[in-house]
Amino acid sequence: MCLSTLTLAGPAQAGQETGRAKGEATATVVDSTRHGGRTLALTFDDGPDPTDTPRLLKVLRKHHVKAVFCLWGDHVRQHPELVRAIVRGGHTLCNHTMSHDDMGTWSPEEVRADLEATNAEIHQAVPGVPVRYFRAPYGSWGRTPQVAAELGMQPLGWRLAVGDWEPPGTDELVRRVVEGVTPGAVVLMHDGGGDRDQTVAAVDRIVPLLRAEGWRFDRPARRA
Numbered sequence: 001m002c003l004s005t006l007t008l009a010g011p012a013q014a015g016q017e018t019g020r021a022k023g024e025a026t027a028t029v030v031d032s033t034r035h036g037g038r039t040l041a042l043t044f045d046d047g048p049d050p051t052d053t054p055r056l057l058k059v060l061r062k063h064h065v066k067a068v069f070c071l072w073g074d075h076v077r078q079h080p081e082l083v084r085a086i087v088r089g090g091h092t093l094c095n096h097t098m099s100h101d102d103m104g105t106w107s108p109e110e111v112r113a114d115l116e117a118t119n120a121e122i123h124q125a126v127p128g129v130p131v132r133y134f135r136a137p138y139g140s141w142g143r144t145p146q147v148a149a150e151l152g153m154q155p156l157g158w159r160l161a162v163g164d165w166e167p168p169g170t171d172e173l174v175r176r177v178v179e180g181v182t183p184g185a186v187v188l189m190h191d192g193g194g195d196r197d198q199t200v201a202a203v204d205r206i207v208p209l210l211r212a213e214g215w216r217f218d219r220p221a222r223r224a
């Protein structure tokens with residue numbers, strides 16, 4: 001499975017570059033919520049997926065939670081109607097590259113070409129929609145944060161990944177989030193790239209459980 005090299009903790013990289021391009025994005029990888037405190041932000045990678053993305057959107061709508069969707073350009077091209085459904089649901093878009101390549105050794109020019117192609121697919125589906133974030137496949141950031149910032153996208157990391165790319169059972173996914181979440185955490189899950197049935201079922205249980213403990217669902221910080 002292509003996601004097996006993800007580590008459980010997000011990369012702690014902080015870009016040194018300070019150049020502010022359009023959209024005020026910076027080259028720093030953010031992994032925290034906008035408001036901090038007892039909040040978390042849900043992010044879903046590798047979709048859109050024709051089976052699990054619509055089911056997830058339904059669950060999020062039921063609980064009135066807004067999330068971030070990190071999309072593959074190839075999947076966007078196959079399922080533009082799902083991108084429109086994500087946007088209609090009030091969720092935020094994130095560029096997750098065309099084909100989920102490891103860009104760790106890519107030149108800035110190669111990175112830029114891929115990121116622009118991915119945004120072009122997204123804009124083919126939903127003209128003019130903002131793509132506020134970029135997330136590097138496998139957390140292999142390489143030169144990508146600076147390029148993403150130049151294109152107006154904030155690099156988006158995570159503090160908690162629950163390992164749903166090797167589905168451990170819905171109960172276990174719920175436990176990992178409820179016990180693993182820390183104040184202001186960006187949480188990484190998946191709605192594409194494999195069978196995400198357990199993830200969708202887990203989200204349906206996680207939201208009310210965490211709310212009952214006083215947690216609120218927030219967006220990731222726009223910049224570090």
Ligand SMILES: [Zn+2]
Pocket residue numbers: 003045046096100137138
């Ligand atoms: Zn991914």
